[in-house]
Amino acid sequence: MIPIKTESAWRGTADCRSCGIRDMVLFADLHEDDFNLIHAPIDDLEFTAGQPLVRMGETATSLYTLRSGMVKLVRNTVDGRQRIVRVLRPGDVVGLEALMGPTYDADAVALTPIKVCRLPLQVIQRLNRETPRLHQRLLEKWHHSLKEADDWLVELNFGTARQRVTGLILKMRSGTDASVVTLFSREDMGAMLDLKLETVSRTLSAFEREGLIEPLDKQGRVYRLVDAQRLVAPKS
Numbered sequence: 001m002i003p004i005k006t007e008s009a010w011r012g013t014a015d016c017r018s019c020g021i022r023d024m025v026l027f028a029d030l031h032e033d034d035f036n037l038i039h040a041p042i043d044d045l046e047f048t049a050g051q052p053l054v055r056m057g058e059t060a061t062s063l064y065t066l067r068s069g070m071v072k073l074v075r076n077t078v079d080g081r082q083r084i085v086r087v088l089r090p091g092d093v094v095g096l097e098a099l100m101g102p103t104y105d106a107d108a109v110a111l112t113p114i115k116v117c118r119l120p121l122q123v124i125q126r127l128n129r130e131t132p133r134l135h136q137r138l139l140e141k142w143h144h145s146l147k148e149a150d151d152w153l154v155e156l157n158f159g160t161a162r163q164r165v166t167g168l169i170l171k172m173r174s175g176t177d178a179s180v181v182t183l184f185s186r187e188d189m190g191a192m193l194d195l196k197l198e199t200v201s202r203t204l205s206a207f208e209r210e211g212l213i214e215p216l217d218k219q220g221r222v223y224r225l226v227d228a229q230r231l232v233a234p235k236s
Contacts, residue, residue, distance in 0.1 A: 015094045043118040053094055053108040055114065060098030062118045066090050069114030072188065084192040085206040086145075086152050087111065087172075093141050099124070111184055128202070133226070157191055164193040165203045165229055173225065207231070 047053060053064055071088040085106060088094060097105045098121060128138065153165065155167045168189065174180040184190060189200045204220070207213045211232045215223040225231070 042120075042123065045115050045116050045118055047110040047116070049110050049112050051110050053110065054104045056105060056107050057103050060095060060121070062095065062120050063098060063124060064094035064108070064116040066092050066094060066119060067115040069110060069112040070182075071114060072109050072111045072178060072184075072192075074109060074191070075105075081159050082191050083194070084188060086149055088193075089175075092145070096138075096142055096145055099138065111188070112182075146191050151193075161193075161195050161199045161203050162206075162235060164195060165189070165200060165207070168193060169207075169223070169225065169231065170228070179225050180216070181225055183221050183223065185221075 026096075053071065054060075058148045066088055068090055071092075071094060072084045073088065073094075074082050074084055077083055088108075094116070095104055095177045097103075123124075124138075155171070156164055159167075168183070169181050172181050172183060174182065184192075186197045186200045189195070190197045193200065204213070208215070210230075212225075212227050213223040214226055218223055
């Protein structure tokens with residue numbers, strides 16, 4: 001596991017009872033008595049953009065619930081390229097595969113500054129034995145992650161470059177304001193969509209010229225979606 005600098009990341013044991021997104025994460029259905037089963041510390045951690053949480057192939061010791069920010073899951077292809085297979089958002093769980101196997105299946109890297117709770121596997125395993133409610137929540141999270149993976153494959157890896165970039169823009173709309181879209185570096189976008197960096201840049205520039213999106217920052221990461229209907233319409 002990637003070592004965490006205690007002085008910069010440690011925020012004390014997480015208070016799961018009063019978590020602001022408790023209804024979205026694994027502990028949503030736990031009763032007060034269930035928390036008495038938790039003895040190992042649940043760490044409240046922060047990571048900067050670009051910092052890895054876990055590495056593909058390393059021994060799995062914990063799960064992470066994402067409280068804020070976004071995380072990319074990255075795998076290496078047989079020809080040595082990196083592919084972003086999914087993006088996780090608040091409420092998602094990093095490392096669910098640790099419940100079924102000894103190692104992590106993908107690199108999990110912070111796309112933005114993030115806050116997570118690190119859950120030792122022994123906590124999950126004990127609660128899973130003692131609390132059927134958690135078992136059901138884990139099954140729901142697993143099903144959600146599989147569906148998300150299928151959606152990413154179908155929606156973002158087929159079609160023209162214009163269709164793929166459009167699909168990503170629509171997926172990355174803010175949960176609080178659907179007109180605001182947070183994207184990533186052109187390299188990351190190319191890795192998600194299996195497109196060259198230049199192709200991604202040209203496509204976004206074309207969308208700007210056509211008045212479909214407008215940049216809200218100098219880095220070209222945040223956009224306002226001006227006309228979603230025209231964006232999804234076939235180009236004549």
